[in-house]
Amino acid sequence: MFRSTIVRRSMLAAVSGAALFTLTACGGGGESGGGHDMSSMAGASPSNSAPAATTAPAADFNDADVMFAQMMIPHHEQAVEMSELAETRASDKEVKELAAKIKAAQDPEIQTLKGWLDKWGKPASSHGGMDHGMPGMMTEEDMKKLADAKGKAFDRMFAELMIAHHNGAIDMARTELQSGANAEAKEMAKAIESSQQAEVAQMQKLLDRL
Structure with a gap:
């Protein structure tokens, strides 16, 4: 009985630790992924605007x-x-x-x-x-x-x-x-x-x- 209780506690601790690790990993991945996405978007923005500047119509008059x-x-x-x-x-x-x-x-x-x-x-x-x-x-x-x-x-x-x-x-x-x-x-x-x-x-x- 005593041994069974110890085993259950050990299993609960293991499951909690795994869950905590999973949440931490997901959170870290999300932030990291979000960081990469923002960086990618920030990097994409100038490249997207560059062609627009190049292909912009000529000035209305000179x-x-x-x-x-x-x-x-x-x-x-x-x-x-x-x-x-x-x-x-x-x-x-x-x-x-x-x-x-x-x-x-x-x-x-x-x-x-x-x-x-x-x-x-x-x-x-x-x-x-x-x-x-x-x-x-x-x-x-x-x-x-x-x-x-x-x-x-x-x-x-x-x-x-x-x-x-x-x-x-x-x-x-x-x-x-x-x-x-x-x-x-x-x-x-x-x-x-x-x-x-x-x-x-x-x-x-x-x-x-x-």
Whole structure:
């Protein structure tokens, strides 16, 4: 009887010790496993974010986009001014129609360009009044001569000056296509290059018959 009691106590002690060992081992394994998991997650986080940074979309705009908008606004404004002169001074029907087409296309683009600069938090101009130094821009003297001309003389001068003006805009558009980052600005640049190249070809033919 006494021996049986001792055996039972020994077995209970052994079972308790085994259970305690098991719990300790499980607890230790859980903490260790949790530690490895956190370390693994912490290590995985930078590796997961690295590709995102690499594949992130390009910036909404860059300096080339800003310069394109700032330069194209006064460039377009002068083209519109030249086109408005044609309304009362041109004698050739094709010149009048072309001038109206240029004004209709460039007036809305001016507003779009101004809207971009406002959205980007950039000023409308960075040239300090030196806009006439841009490609294809007419001087004040050129504009005065055009305003003073009438009839066929105006028609020829308008075509000659607008060809130079368009070529300047085409150069600016190509610069934007090469260096810009903003998708909308590049889309406008592509449209300007395409449409104004076609108008230059039209005006060259027009000069041949005037």
